[in-house]
Amino acid sequence: MDAMLSSFESMVKSASDWVAFALDAPSSRAVVFGVPIRGHLLVEGLLLVVILFLLSQKSYKPPKRPLTKKEIDELCDEWVPEPLIPAITEEMKYEPPVLESAAGTHTIINGKEVVNFTSANYLGLVGDEKLQDSCTKALEKYGVGSCGPRGFYGTIDVHLDCEARIAKFLGTSDSILYSYGLSTMFSTIPAFCKKGDVVVVDEGVHWGIQNGLHLSRSTIIYFKHNDMKSLQSILENATHDNKRAKKLRRYIVVESVYQNSGQIAPLDEIIRLKEKYRFRVILDESNSIGVLGSTGRGLTEHCKVPIEKVDIVTAAMGHALATEGGFCTGSARVIDHQRLSSSGYVFSASLPPYLASVAITAVNVLEENPNLITKLKENIVTLHKGLSDVEGLEIASDPQSPIVFLRLKKSLGSFKAELQVLEDIANHVLKEYSIFIATSKRSTADKCKLPAGIRFYVSAAHTESDLAKACESLKKATAFVLAGQ
Amino acid sequence: MITIPYLTALTTYFSYGLLFAFGQLRDFFRRIFDWWSQSNLQDCFNRPISSPPDAWFDVVERISNDNNKTLKRTTRVNRCLNLGSYNYLGFAAADEYCTPRVIECLKKFSASTCSTRIDGGTTTLHAELEECVANFVGKPAAIVFGMGYVTNSAILPVLMGKGSLIISDSLNHNSIVNGARGSGATIRVFQHNTPSHLDKVLREQIADGQPRTHRPWKKIMVVVEGIYSMEGELCKLPEIISVCKKYKAYVYLDEAHSIGAVGKTGRGVCELLGVDTADVDIMMGTFTKSFGSCGGYITGSKELIQYLKYTCPAHLYATSISPPAAQQIISSIKVVLGEDGSSRGAQKLARIRENSNFFRSELQKMGFEVLGDNDSPVMPIMLYNPAKIPAFSRECLKRSVAVVTVAFPATPLLLARARICISAAHSREDLVKALEVLSTVGDMVGIKYFPAEPKKQQLEGDRVKLE
């Protein structure tokens, strides 16, 4: 308040100086009741009144005796901070299995070959010869890192080629590369959603999106996981009783295949609702590019929605494309805006050029080999079928999802307890049957409330016997672990 | 029913009006500036290159048919001296020791694991990398991520939360700002690199406690950087640590630009300023600069790292760092430590220091206003007037010297600057050529704000004394 008053005072002063200057011109002298009134006197008089008024105003601060130095010293001495981290418990000591070879569909753990279902290597491109070739060439030509953000000589020609290649593949006008999958969403969202905007979002979205929404300081409304009725009623509420809402920017944020459940978002329905209520859609295609649709162009192709109808599409490239980083694609305006104001793009070193080069090759391979998608789809069907009758577990994911997500049939009441059981099953399958699967561990920073589960990432490179063995082993292991409960 | 005196109402309205007007005015200026920079500065940023960002690199020429609104790449390149990349130790280009190992590693582990660290993305290489980094930094344990930005913005939310306080240097990097915001903790800022102000803020905050409830803070963390990348300044770490110790605040040090670049054996500002690493609770750094790779790390106590591995979102949800990049870090650290069996690492470290100090003192002698401390490889040259940005940048490029210019909003409106990053890969001839060009262009553009005086160096000399 004080600061405001003083700035007000200084404003008045400078304004009056200016007026005084204008009034000081000879023509402005006037004589009132025989007293010559010069312009500046008038202004000074006015100023005096204003200042007196301001001084007479009570300060809004309650009268407060400041603490003495001694008191502050005591307070500082007495203050005891909490420890930086809580005490380490047994569960925090978890160590993941360590791979001794590339994370392909077959890998080596503890000297033993295992079948790997933890890599989102959907097209089996990890270790692909063409990718390895282009990667080696790029490493020889460009070195490893880019040593600078895109703005400051960190833009390498392969970045521009990769952006153009992705845009061409997906049929958009432009795209933008991020140097890490996780940062894609949490930079893109705050670049568009601002304070006061309304964002309607699925309650099952992954942490990257949650963090982006938090940073955007928008008004966030969650709808029930993948429930279109819930979405519709929220859109209805958000637009109807609130006339102001019509003027705000409004967004719907969804994932195409949810990392946390394997559900697939019904995009056609979402687009219908978005058009009805005039929202924009931000779609995370991380687990659907190279998977869904007849040619792997993602959820838009899968649902036969033209990609222009989705305003912003993002994806991590650490899945089907077997590289790292992420991209966002859409109209040229959407992309250009991010180049100036997306924090993860502007303030971070660019993607290592060899990874961009791998991404280009991966898209080429995908386009030239449609049979990879066919094989992947067959594998998904096989595994889904094989895992549908595991005693004690149920499939939560969509039959077409490349993530087969199994959770306990009988709820144990807490995420932690369920995770522990699932963890035991996963450990058992790895140890006894050499099948490597992962549970859905959750960070304390993550607000997602969906139940825990076991994830199988299906790959086109899994053989029939891999899949059969996985189903067989999981059944045995689950029976074993649940019997011991 | 509250009744407001007429005058009070009027002045209140007036105050709001003023605030509103100022806000609008600021947005207005910003828009004007954006528009101006769009049409005038476009070609000074995002210049594509078509080679590794080594001491010399190929800058791709661009043309515009619409007055600089859009730029098109051509096939022509301009071989330029690189004064812009963060290639402090010269590991950006192919290296006789690192590159063969990186390619070997690619053959063994491929370009990506397509999995998170906690699931199936931890290979023997990742375990080796963490051990190597912890050992290099001088802390018991380490955790690595695939991006420096994410390291900051995913760690702070795990360690701090509601009821805790983050005290951040006013010029901290955007990743720290976003991490602090994402944590939900209260954020206070202290004047850039001013321990006395930090002391004041800490005292006030501990005495006041949390806003409204005045409960004591749960914990307080002070976040600083080792070298400030826009200022070239070294952190006053010893003083800041003693303040933090006095008030029991935790210290978080971001060594993005200092690790590998300064210190006798490249171990960063702690080594340079004689600080015991045990006094810094959390040491963060990135591999994008000195090590010519990508990614970031956190080092700290064994328990801290164990806790982060249990719950940090970037460890749980992000693809693990790409194996060739991990190998590049391991190999370059081995070179720096001399474990490759040569003295190249020591030479690189000596070189970057000599180069930096030579270049800085020459620039100062010429009369440029150079910010930053001795030994720091980052040296901003003040331009002030934004109109000088395109002039300076283009004239340098014409003479085959590529520099980075920085303007609003990355710096305050009045403090536009050019930023030079020196590398161990620069030879003495390179630097001499660069100085010639900078001097010519400096005269043309009129940015030698000080008279050229050879003695000035001595005055500067006793201000900064670091060994």
Ligand SMILES: Cc1ncc(COP(=O)(O)O)c(C=O)c1O
């Ligand atoms: C102080 C600081 N921290 C973090 C980062 C981000 O690192 P990266 O580029 O690896 O994302 C930077 C990069 O510019 C930085 O200057």
